[in-house]
Amino acid sequence: MSEYQHRARKRFGQNFLHDAGVIHRILRAIFAREGEHMLEIGPGQGALTEGLLSSGAQLDVIELDRDLVPILQHQFGSNPRFRLNQGDALKFDFNQLQAAPRSLRVVGNLPYNISTPLIFHLLSNAALIRDMHFMLQKEVVERMAAVPGGGDWGRLSIMVQYHCRVEHLFNVGPGAFNPPPKVDSAIVRLVPHEVLPHPAKDHHLLERVVREAFNQRRKTLRNTLKNLLPADAIEAAGVDGSLRPEQLDLAAFVRLADKLAEHPNAD
Structure with a gap:
């Protein structure tokens, strides 16, 4: 037709x-x-x-x-x-x-x-x-x-x-x-998921952390996240700042985002 x-x-x-x-x-x-x-x-x-x-x-x-x-x-x-x-x-x-x-x-x-x-x-x-x-x-x-x-x-x-x-x-x-x-x-x-396995305090902050981290994926987290989180805050989230972003699992990124939620940079 x-x-x-x-x-x-x-x-x-x-x-x-x-x-x-x-x-x-x-x-x-x-x-x-x-x-x-x-x-x-x-x-x-x-x-x-x-x-x-x-x-x-x-x-x-x-x-x-x-x-x-x-x-x-x-x-x-x-x-x-x-x-x-x-x-x-x-x-x-x-x-x-x-x-x-x-x-x-x-x-x-x-x-x-x-x-x-x-x-x-x-x-x-x-x-x-x-x-x-x-x-x-x-x-x-x-x-x-x-x-x-x-x-x-x-x-x-x-x-x-x-x-x-x-x-x-x-x-x-x-x-x-x-x-x-x-x-x-x-x-x-x-x-x-009916129940999120790793719920973030604010998933917009999670998106922000992940975007920053992978903007320069060959660099260490300490370098890629320096505008969001100081090195001691990264360590306080239980994350090794000398790692590259691709070495972190979802739970670790959620911990970083939750740390950012407590931090004055979060706004």
Whole structure:
């Protein structure tokens, strides 16, 4: 049906998933059930949408590209469990979905250019979310799932793991998409913690400490944090100031942020 054809747009970072085997594997990993409230971000041409709806779940989708709206409405609009929200997911108010606490299951093949800010936007609404399954650039998933001590451990790893349990499920090659991207992709599952394992007194201060620390990741903490915390405050937090930031785990960064909360520099 030529009136409903659509070409991927570079400015939206669109790469449409078309490999039936990969689509089935993703849907199996998500395992949507009847009565659940699903949210799909960037449904594109509806590769995952069909399977999510056939589960019996209630499905909201957010699509930025106006040209895709009639295609999606034509395919799925007659289903009473389908609701399309046209707009930018980065600016979307998730409260308007009227989801119960910890009920929203979020799914998305996310454009690489907005994936990190969008995940931080979602994490600010973590109280509404039960879990998230995303297709992302493989190196982004590796950074999210990283452990302390390696080159992938950094701001993204720490701030995502502060809020969520991270599972790198499987990788997806470029051939599964049209047009094929220049990089490998991966599926990640993020499950917000019901109880934070290392709660900070102020998570904005945690973000600040982590950002400062990794601005110059080759330097020691004593040097990278000198504008926030004096050497004795770092030691008082139980942290060795001669270490580099990638050598610290999440709990140590939380202790540094809590020390900053007590310190006059905190404002």
